[in-house]
Amino acid sequence: MRRLILEEPVTRAAVWSRRIGGFALAVTLIGVFLVRQQRVEMTAGLAVFGSGLLLALGAAGLAAIAFAMIWLEGRRGLGRAVQGLVLALAVLAWPGFLAFKAVLLPKLNDVSTDIEEPPAFSRSRAALAARGGHVPVEVAPATRRRQREAYPLVAPLHLDLTPEExxxxxxxxxxxxxxxxxxxxxxxGRIGLGRLDAVDRSLILRFPDDITVRLRPRVGGTRIDVRSASRYGAHDFGVNAARITDFLEEVSAQAEAR
Structure with a gap:
């Protein structure tokens, strides 16, 4: 006599977790592509990117429900739930890392080596055209002082070189x-200052950030100050400070190579 063996059904939460996780990854990648390549307006591209993140949160939630049902009711679908969770985490890992940095770092989007008298951005026709008419707003000294504790290495660079060198x-x-x-x-000129204005872009979404470098002659050398400002967002997650310190290290290396 045959015995009919009934298997526990696959939990639907696991099935949908994997489906939505895969869809979330696809939507997020499309959003990144649209923003990086400037195929649509920035707000539209970010809306697509944000939709991918919301879908990933949903996939992670469904995976959690699936794990609970598998544990409590003995249902099948563990592999699908794990795959859904992995896909969700692949989407959420970078935003989660940024959220962690936002908690640890001060809310700044404009960092300067000179807090009291930061370098001014050029307002020439060429500079305004390159920045799309954008000029970073001036930041109050009280706001700038927040960077002292968080970014102690953001300081002027003094070189034993002539201003020209x-x-x-x-x-x-x-x-x-x-x-x-x-x-x-x-x-x-009359006061002998030198200046360099530039634009750098973020790694993933290619957001433009504006930079200005000021060179001021000093007795026996030159003082270099740098200011870096994010064009979008109220929090730079430490990007501007890291950019300044990396740049000054490279300037020092170039000075030593002369």
Whole structure:
């Protein structure tokens, strides 16, 4: 006599977790592509990207429900639930990392080596055209002082080079960093200041960030100040401070190589 063996059904939460997780990954990648390639308006591209994140949250939630049902009722579908969770985490890992940094770091989107008298961005026709008419707003000194504890390495660089030599080191460092140099004015004129304005872009979404470098002659050398400002968002997640310190390290390396 045959015995009929009844298997527990596959939990639907596991099935839908995998489906929605895969869809979330596809939507997120499409959103990243649209924003990076500037195929649509920024807000539209970010809306697609945000939709992918919401779908990923839903997939993670369904995976959690599936795990509970598998544990309590002995249902099948563990593999599907794990796959759905992995897909969701693949989408949420980077935003989650940024959220963690947002908790640890001060809410700043404009960082300067000179807090009291930050370098000013060029307002020339060429600079405004390169920035799409955008000029970073001035930040109150009280707001800037928040960066002191969080970014102690963001400080002026003093080189034992003439302003002209320092300017060449700055220009070369900007090229090595892959910045788009918007305008460069060698030291000279009545007060002898030099300046370099540039645009850099974020790694994943290619958001533009604006940078200006000021060179000021000093007795026996040159002082270099840098200001980096995010064009979008109220929190830069430490990107501007990291950019400044990396750039000044590269300037030092270029100066030593002379």
């Amino acid at each position: 320092a300017f060449e080191a700055v220009r070369k460092a900007a090229q090595v960093m892959g910045w788009e140099i918007v305008e460069a004015a060698p030291p000279g």
